[in-house]
Amino acid sequence: MGQGLSKNSPVQLELGKENYEALIERHGQWVRWRVASKCPCIKANTRQPDIHCKKCGGLGILYGYQKQATVSQTVMVCDSSGIIELDAAFIDCQLTRCYDNAGHIYENAKKTGPFVMLNAEKQPVKGVYVTVIMTAAVLKTVEHTHAESIGNGYYRVAxxxxxRTKTEGLYHTVPGDIEHIGTVRDTEGNTYEVGEIRQDCIFIKDLPQVPPKTLLIEQVQYIPPFTFVILNQNLSKSDAQVMQDNNGDAILTFPYTFDVSADDVITVLSGTYTQKSVVPKKDAEYDVIPAYFVDEIVKCSGTERDYTQGVDFILCGTNYLKWLCDDQPEDGEGYAITYKVYPTYKVVKAIPQIRTSENQRMPKKAVIKLYDTYGEARGLNRK
Ligand SMILES: [Zn+2]
Known part of the structure; x- marks a missing residue:
């Protein structure tokens, strides 16, 4: 237990910025966060989704991501230049609004890199605190990079x-999720078409007999993983109560810049558990594995023989299997798989926060429940 985080400590009830950072340091986990929204196939009169909907697989929910986050920094004016400097983390953020502690709004303020020119008729004097509200894009862009072959048509984009090597238990790295790829070329200038996307890996269609080892990639847009805190013990009395009231499994704590809300999906990327299922071979392009996010298929046994990942089939998206071999199971035939799953939670309820002032940017909380116990493992989740 870190200092200030003990069971009976009052700071748990009032989680300020510093305590939140300590909490992240101790218990922060890499997660993949997907925002739920209603599918347009839901009929207004019955409120039921179309069970044949291709967009949502009949679930009525589509998963996306939060496009922008609102961020801010308060800086003390230290000279009469009318220019203030923000932290490097805010270089690419768009300016929304700018005001000082006397309530003056800087209507003509302009932001260039980390600098904000206040452009006021009367510049603020030394010692005045100016708050800069900005929006930050959640989606990140890499202009040029490369991808290395990892076999069977898949390439990992670098x-x-x-x-986060600093944090206990987080010595490994976790991938972001590719949302868009511009162009893919080999060193000779031939272009390639991207098929499936799985985290930071892309499947290349129609590769030549001797596939290139390296591909050059332009304009990759991806969502980085988030660091959130998931706790189910040592909770404050009120958190434990709200978790119990909503039949949840844990409490999620996340930065104020994000709007995690009901039905969103949180996948923990720092560990997996193993489970077994019998999957019926469908007369379709893919078979769906009954788990939200599959890391790896360890064993796959049909009635005739065992199949090998990467040779006989590939794992695509987050939970579907695509057959490659000719002697795949017959349509309707079941095959047994043993596979590793990332623990995935669904948000049951966002816990309302009391905001005392705009400057107090408190972390937010939500009650979450393990997806497997939620009874909705049928969703096809290609991205
Ligand atoms: Zn739909």
Whole structure:
């Protein structure tokens, strides 16, 4: 237990910025966060989704991501230049609004890199605090990078992994999720078409007999993993109560810049558990594995023989299997798989926060429940 985080400590009830950072340091986990929204196939009169909907697989929910986050920094004016400097982390953020502690709004303020020119008729004097509200894009862009072959048509795109070696238990790196790829070329200038996307890996269609080892990639857009806190013990009394009231499994704590809300999906990327299922071979392009996010298929046994990942089939998206071999199971035939799954939670309820002032940017909380116990493992989740 870190200092200030003990069971009976009052700071748990009032989680300020510093305590939140300590909490992240101790218990922060890499997660993949997907935002739920209603599929347009839901009929207004019955409120039921179309069970044949191709977009949502009949689930009525589509998963996306939060496009922008609102961020801010408060800086003390230290000279009469009318220019203030923000932290490097805010270089690419768009300016929304700018005001000082006397309530003056800087209507003509302009932001260039880390600098904000206040452009006021009367510049603020030394010692005045100016708050700059900005929007930050959640989607990141890499202009040029490369991808290395990992076999069987898959290439791993470089530079999309996050690491936090400082934090206990987080020594590994985790990939972001590719949302868009511009162009893919080999060193000779031939272009390739991207098929499936799985985290930071892309499947290349129609590769030549001797596939290139390296591909050059332009304009990759990806969502980096998030660091959130998931706790189910040592909770404050009120958190434990709200978790119990909503039949949840844990409490999620996340930065104020994000709007995690009901039905969103949180996948923990720092560990897996193993489970077994019998999957019926469908008369379709893919078979769906009954788990939200599959890391790896360890064993796959049909009635005739065992199949090998990467040779006989590939794992695509987050939970579907695509057959490659000719002697695949017959349509309707079941095959047994043993596979590793990332623990995935669904948000049951966002816990309302009391905001005392705009400057107090408190972390937010939500009640979450393990997806497997939620009874909705049928969703096809290609991205
Ligand atoms: Zn739909």
């Amino acid at each position: 530079g999309l992994r996050s690491s």
